Amino acid sequence: MxxxxxxxxxxxxxxxxxxxxxxxxxxxxxxxxxxxxxxxxxxxxxxxxxxxxxxxxxxxxxxxxxxxxxxxxxxxxxxxxxDWKRRFDHMQQHAGQHILSAAFDNLFGFKTVSFHLGKNSSTIDLDVNEISAHQLAEVEALANEIILENHPIETKWITEEELAQYKLRKPTKVKEDIRLVIIPNFDYNACGGTHPKTTGQVGLIKILQMEKQKQNIRVEFVCGARVITHLQRKHTIITNLINSLSSPEEKLEDAVHTLLNNVKMQEKQISNLNGLLLQYEANELIRNTKGTILTANFQNRTIQELQKLAKLITTESIETLCILVSQNEDRIQIVAARGSSVNQNMKELIEKILPLINGKGGGNNTIAQGGGENRISTEQLLQKSLEYITA
The missing domain is CATH 2.40.30.130 (Elongation Factor Tu (Ef-tu); domain 3)
Structure with a gap:
């Protein structure tokens, strides 16, 4: 090379x-x-x-x-x-990764299988299925102890024959021009990356979080100046929350839990009120419909709302067949449902209607639905539906 x-x-x-x-x-x-x-x-x-x-x-x-x-x-x-600022940041993150990976290995035998140095944080993937919070805390403490002790970070070029003299943290596939990065009595690793001269220049390591990745655990962390950046970002967020919730920092968690519980209660109340409104709407549509075929035309109603409304109508009036359509910007939604006394297959009806709007849908013989392009007006779609029903 x-x-x-x-x-x-x-x-x-x-x-x-x-x-x-x-x-x-x-x-x-x-x-x-x-x-x-x-x-x-x-x-x-x-x-x-x-x-x-x-x-x-x-x-x-x-x-x-x-x-x-x-x-x-x-x-x-x-x-x-x-660009020295970028270079030194990468040196801190890469050396920090060596220290963190060695700490996982030395304490618990967890092997690092991959490393990614990102723009804002870095990650290592460990060949283990589970890591406890206590283990993370131990690893972070050891890593920062190694930084504080300010060990030298040495580099050495060796041959393949000389590899046996070193207890490498992981095997290397390189056969020539082998470059070791060494923290004496702590970590020996073949690496071509850039690193500072001492562990002290890494500054600090902070583990942010971990998550499951297939058969591995991914650990996200920051080192050096990135720890300050991360802390400042968190501090800004917490300060804004303190001001918004009028709560001191030590009671922020309780304030957020109270707020979330209130939101859940309000969402439940809104859901109940929406249910009552739909029931009222269903009764009004039934009352204002002459005969057993009910049609209704809406604007910007979701398919879920149309389905709920159709079920309420056909449950309340078992002799009714209803077709509900809604125009949502450039899309048309349609729901067809029947009461238990009506002898007509709703899935077959929808399958006849959907080609008119180049649509897709599904359902069963009791209720079916679909959506498609705004090719014809909702009035025309309802008229075609009635023609299929009475044909």
Whole structure:
């Protein structure tokens, strides 16, 4: 592999290099301080001759730098500059991941199977089905203890034959140019990422949450400056809640529970009132209908409301067949239902009606429904339905 400068010293922020290859899409340099995406870590950003580097990737043994605009024609050398804020953030997160993964392994034997360094937080997937809150707390405490003790973070290039001398946290598939990242007496891991020189520079690790991912547990965390950012965001939210709920912080949880319980009670009351309104509406439609076929035309009624209304009507009046339609913007909804004394198949009726609106639906011989395009008016749809019924 060429271009190992980014491996050697992650604190290099500027460099000079010769252009080895230049295409319309990317350039390859004689050496580079830019880290290419890989190992769960995103690429560095920065500039080449003042032009923004938008992506860096390792393909076919060469590190390709993608630029926002092309370099000037016949450019032979470039001056590179790394976005240090982004670089150091990635160094903190990646080293923090090593510490966290080693803590899970050393304390409980939980192995890390994947790592993702995200924009706002990072995650590791562990090959375990369950982790307790107590175990998370132990791991977080050990990880921050290792940071506070400010151990050196060393790198070493070794051969495949030398691997046996080190107790690696996980096996490596690399056969040559093996780079170890070492926290002495705590973690030994093959890695090509960027890391600070000491654990103390990681600053702090905070586990945010965990969730089940197929056969693994995914742990989300933040390190370093991201902990402050996360804390500030939480502080802002809590301050706003304190002001909105007129409650001190220590009683916020109780205030939220009270509010949620009140909302549930109100939702139940609204549901009961809506039921009474639908019952009243059903009775009015029955009272104002002459004969045994009831039709009604609505605007912006959900299919669920139409179904409830149709069931109330046909339960109250067992000799009634009802067809209810509603126009909702560019869609038409239709429900057909019959009372127990009516001898007509509602599913067959809907299947005849739906092609008129290029619709889809379903149901049974007692009640059926569907929806489709606003091809004809709701009045025309009701008229066609009546024609099918009386045919």
């Amino acid at each position: 060429t271009n190992k400068l980014y491996y050697e010293d992650p604190y290099i922020q500027t460099f000079s290099a010769k252009i080895l290859k230049q295409t319309q899409d990317y350039v390859v340099l004689s050496e580079t301080a830019f880290y290419p995406t890989g190992g769960g870590q995103p690429n560095d950003s920065g500039t080449l001759n003042g032009i923004a580097v938008t992506n860096v990737e390792l393909i076919e043994g060469e590190i390709r730098h993608h630029l926002a605009t092309s370099l000037l024609a016949n450019t032979e050398y470039v001056e590179g500059a790394i």
